[in-house]
Amino acid sequence: MARRAPSEDDDGGLDSLLDTMTNVVGILVLVLIVTQMSVAEVVTRVTSESDIDEEKVAELEQQLLTKKKEAYELSRILVDPLDIDAEAQREELRKSKELLARRQKQIADSKKQMNEYAMKIESDREMAEKAATEIANTKQQREQMQTLIATSLEQKAKLEAMLDQTPKRQVAADVEVSIPNPRPAPPGSKEASFVCSGNQVFPVNAEVFRKRAEVKAKAIIQRLGLDRDPKAGIDPEKFTPLYEKLKDQDNFFDVEYYVQGKTWPRIRLTPREGRGATESMLATPRSRFRRDLLSQLDATKYYGRFYVLPDSFDVYVAARSVFSQQGILAGWEPQNEDWLYTTHITGGIRLGPPPPPPKNPPDPNAPKPKPASVID
Known part of the structure; x- marks a missing residue:
């Protein structure tokens, strides 16, 4: 097949091809850049996630160790139901109840004793206040009595002085009083x-x-x-x-x-x-x-x-x-x-x-009352 001579149409086709190639190359470059960026991000993320998993692993290992210890302690405390002695448990429960009752009684007795002590303290306080008041009153009365005694002694001295200055009076003649002899008047x-x-x-x-x-x-x-x-x-x-x-x-x-x-x-x-x-x-x-x-x-x-x-x-x-x-x-x-x-x-x-006439007329045969004693 014979070659055709180049023409203007052929030049236009090359330009188009070059443009297309340029576009394809640009797109490839962009794809490459994006791909590289994604790979870097993925690497960074993977690296970061690897670090977090190690920390979590360590934390989980620590928690696992703690749970194993708790399980060991529980295995020591827990008893197999088949190994439990019901009578012994009931006896232990009865003793515990008795102990609780005794302690409750002791607490009640202690509270009662405390209340009695409190009442006694209050009573003693009132008695002390009353005694203090009585002491104060007694002191006041004693002072008043001393004042009265001093006044009485002073008055006594004045009366004795007046008596010494008063001339003696003749004693009045005795009054003859007969001894009473209650009896009725003569008939x-x-x-x-x-x-x-x-x-x-x-x-x-x-x-x-x-x-x-x-x-x-x-x-x-x-x-x-x-x-x-x-x-x-x-x-x-x-x-x-x-x-x-x-x-x-x-x-x-x-x-x-x-x-x-x-x-x-x-x-x-x-x-x-x-x-x-x-x-x-x-x-x-x-x-x-x-x-x-x-x-x-x-x-x-x-x-x-x-x-x-x-x-x-x-x-x-x-x-x-x-x-x-x-x-x-x-x-x-x-x-x-x-x-x-x-x-x-x-x-x-x-x-x-x-x-009205009397219901019970007097008895004419009844003894006469004794005459009143008007002579003494």
């Missing part, structure tokens, strides 16, 4: 009453006052017609205001009218100040009191009865001396300081409806 004798108040003796003319009160009370009843209904009796609401307005008196007493318990009209005697007989009057035989009153008492018909208030014992003793001189029997009855002579009125006047 048939009447009581002559005397009130000893304000260290004076007041003769009581009670019978006259009772009669006057009876007359005045019956006058009220008749004027108001209060006795027309025996079942209803005397109305105390109508009777009392008029009765308690009444007054009476004599030379020795003011007489007050009053109703007791809305049932019984009574009188109350208040001594008139300065109207009684004094000790000097009793000591004078010709005094009016002795001449007009005491000399009129018949020793065979009367006996004296003295009601003595706390402030009048001396005048009572003087009066009893006069009675003894005249041979008149007498007795006395001490009273409190605000006592007043009171008595009923005659006539059997009772306010309100009459009381």
